[in-house]
Amino acid sequence: MPGHVVLVVNAGSSSIKCSVYRVIEDARVAGGARAIHGAGGQIEGIGVAPRVVAHMADGRLIVDEKFPVAQVADHDAAFRLLRLVLAVGLRDTPPAAIGHRVVHGGAQYREAVLIDDQVIADLDALTPLAPLHQPHNLSAIRAVREAAPELPQVACFDTAFHASNGIMAQLFALPYRYYEEGVRRYGFHGLSYEYIAKHLHQVAPEIARGRLVVAHLGNGASLCAMHDGKSVETTMGLTALDGLPMGTRCGALDAGAVLWMMARGMDYHAIEKLLYQESGLKGLSGVSSDMRELLASDHEHARLAIDFYTYRIAQETGKLATVLGGLDGLVFTGGIGEHAAPIRAQVCERLAPLFGTRLDATANESGQDERVSTPDSRVPVFAMPTDEEGMIALHTARLLRATLAH
Known part of the structure; x- marks a missing residue:
């Protein structure tokens, strides 16, 4: 089956979820591409009581195992282990790129973007606006850089879907200079909303x-x-x-x-x-x-x-x-x-x-x-069920195709 294999990473405070998708061209759907789920898993209890659970898309269990804390003490170790588990379970081609859910993109990032040093620095500066999420999103990105520096990485933002909102939906009644400095209403859960808009276009x-x-x-x-x-x-x-x-x-x-x-x-x-x-x-x-x-x-x-x-x-x-x-x-x-x-x-x-x-x-x-x-x-x-990871896979494959085209 042609297409790109994409690993999607969604990192939380004590867990990392990973999903493997194959993105194929399909003129019948909006956007011209479809993300097919291949396998998924997560590590929970990082640094406390690590447990790895992974399944194929058809429900077949790849692994359900607990690990010593010392073996999965941080997000870096967790990502390396989970990536290995999914690779063994799939026995397929390795991912061509990795897409990350990043909660806050601020005013600068209005769409998915290939990650480089500047992007990481910009997203790190937004940590005070998403203290529960942003540090762990960035931790996963850094862990990938350490474990697989050759893989392109893409940041997909929960704020991006709302970038079309007009100024009335963005303003606070503070001195206008704060708006110019980025103190505005961004909105979140954008990847979920984007999926629902796409899916509803198909069914209704x-x-x-x-x-x-x-x-x-x-x-x-x-x-x-x-x-x-x-x-x-x-x-x-x-x-x-x-x-x-x-x-x-x-x-x-x-x-x-x-x-x-x-x-x-x-x-x-x-x-x-x-x-x-x-x-x-x-x-x-x-x-x-x-x-x-x-x-x-x-x-x-x-x-x-x-x-x-x-x-x-x-x-x-x-x-x-x-x-x-x-x-x-x-x-x-x-x-x-x-x-x-x-x-x-x-x-x-x-x-x-x-x-x-x-x-x-x-x-x-x-x-x-x-x-x-x-x-x-x-x-x-x-x-309706949502599929934020599927949207991340689609954005990641789109940017990968654009990069390869150049």
Whole structure:
């Protein structure tokens, strides 16, 4: 099968996920290329309790093994091990390039880019805007440089999809010089939103061309308003703290609350830990950041956290529909958005008075169909899996082809 083999890397704070794709030309799909998943795996518990799990695309297990901490003490060692595991499992040609998910591209990087020393320096400077993600994204890039310096690397940005947003969607009401210095609303989860726009164009093109709100709901959560497949507005801002409440992040917060914390003697690191790691569903419930555990709990604060979560999703959907001038479709994606039927039901119940959203209870619960609304729902509702890694593979192969052409 012709095409380029691409290794996709998604590095978190204590885990690294890798996926192998073969990207082939296909004139039948948008963009003229298709990413075929070959194998995937992850190392979790890096430096604490390392465990490697990898599967072929058809579900066949390659490995499920625990390792001594000393053997997988850091991201460099983890990447080398995971790359070896996938290579053995595939018994195929080695990857022609490696694509990385990078959370923040700032104002400078509006599309995927080949990585060099300058790119790394620029992305490192953005670390204060994405302290939970950027250091680990860069750690994986540096680990690849050490392990396989000959391989081209591509950075694919969660912020890039929102680069089309107008200035009204980017501004804060601060002195304008701050906007010129890069203090603006960037938005995130762009790779997920880009995939949904592409996929919806294939399965429901008339809706894809319309006014759409997509809810990416996982441990991180945001909404994106799209028109004709392009981002118009989103709920996240300068950092991934803004907008909806998340697993452990607070979401939208009066800046005065931070000043109040400072006045009580909390320093930068204490406030950062509170807002990023101790808030959101975890902080409100006092039970867990995991929506599955909250839905199974009978604790009153678990119910409070769920109710606030769906309240804010519905509230922000209404705001985005106002920006769009109406609503032609609603899509749920991400781990919670795709799998948590009660969350979809509660959000749509809140939105029904304005948008006439009506779910088919059987379709919503079964997870068998992407369209989960009734035929008479005024706004069609979908629950769709996303594929950020597939988008990274496509961007990486495109840049590789362009490089080889020169």
